[in-house]
Amino acid sequence: MNTYSIEVSNLRKSFGEQTVLDGVSLIVAKGTIFALLGPNGAGKTTLIHILSTLSEPDDGFARIEGHDVVYARNEVRRSISLTGQFAAVDEVLTGQENIMMMCRLSGLTPGESRLRTAELLKQFDLESAAGKRVKTYSGGMRRRLDLAVSLVVNRPVLFLDEPTTGLDTVSRRSLWEIILRLKEQGITIFLTTQYLEEADQLADEIAVLSAGRIVAAGTAEALKAHVGGEVIELRNRLDEVIRTIPTSGSVHDVRQTLNEIAHLCPPDTRIVIRKPSMDDVFLALTTAHQKEASLA
Numbered sequence: 001m002n003t004y005s006i007e008v009s010n011l012r013k014s015f016g017e018q019t020v021l022d023g024v025s026l027i028v029a030k031g032t033i034f035a036l037l038g039p040n041g042a043g044k045t046t047l048i049h050i051l052s053t054l055s056e057p058d059d060g061f062a063r064i065e066g067h068d069v070v071y072a073r074n075e076v077r078r079s080i081s082l083t084g085q086f087a088a089v090d091e092v093l094t095g096q097e098n099i100m101m102m103c104r105l106s107g108l109t110p111g112e113s114r115l116r117t118a119e120l121l122k123q124f125d126l127e128s129a130a131g132k133r134v135k136t137y138s139g140g141m142r143r144r145l146d147l148a149v150s151l152v153v154n155r156p157v158l159f160l161d162e163p164t165t166g167l168d169t170v171s172r173r174s175l176w177e178i179i180l181r182l183k184e185q186g187i188t189i190f191l192t193t194q195y196l197e198e199a200d201q202l203a204d205e206i207a208v209l210s211a212g213r214i215v216a217a218g219t220a221e222a223l224k225a226h227v228g229g230e231v232i233e234l235r236n237r238l239d240e241v242i243r244t245i246p247t248s249g250s251v252h253d254v255r256q257t258l259n260e261i262a263h264l265c266p267p268d269t270r271i272v273i274r275k276p277s278m279d280d281v282f283l284a285l286t287t288a289h290q291k292e293a294s295l296a
């Protein structure tokens, strides 16, 4: 039996003169969470569109649950759920009505639809908001509803395109818990994100996409070892960042780093200690000249 849910080999896609995917290869084991990390415009949505049969590659191939995304579209579509960046729910309807409608459109009987709707409202913590119109929902509630709607029928693979972009910290964490619960049910999850922390919290494997190429791939630990657990940021009196220094985040490392640089800093220099951002990841990867590095 194939142990991979998703196999992508040397995938290429251009729009006119612009090369958006420049030979992307990756594999995702069944029942795991895979995070594709990349900044705006890196090609993440383009890849999800190809994997979910909404668009065709120019070259290379991809298989979902063993089915080719070009030659076995119907089988692929029967294997996946897709939640895009923008909630595909009807704002005028209530949350309950939206799920009910999707159940009926998916071929469930009225009785089955009622049961499934109740299940999903519970699973996605939407019971108290079930009878309210979606236009009154918060960003987090909408995102949960969007996920519920896309999971009306159980499929082995779930694509999530930037599931928490624009959400506040509390909503983001509650969505993370839901995503982890879906993994416990055995679903393979492929998500895209711009947040290193999100990939770190959720993913078994991470690939970093930059300008259409995978520039690093491996576990969160491997990636963080490369970038550092925390970043020390030095700011001048105008609050401009003058230098960033990766560290492990341990008291020992932070103290040692500060000892080394303290005498070089003007007296009014301030420090901020924060988690690495995407910029730090790319800086670390590019300064190490590690195009296509495998950090596994």
Ligand SMILES: Nc1ncnc2c1ncn2[C@@H]1O[C@H](COP(=O)(O)OP(=O)(O)OP(=O)(O)O)[C@@H](O)[C@H]1O
Pocket: 015, 020, 038, 039, 040, 041, 042, 043, 044, 045, 046, 047
């Ligand atoms: N249908 C299209 N026609 C022309 N160019 C496109 C098309 N779809 C995407 N692009 C271009 O491809 C590039 C990658 O876009 P894509 O949406 O895949 O990036 P992304 O990593 O998902 O970024 P974002 O987080 O902003 O969605 C962008 O420059 C975009 O303008």
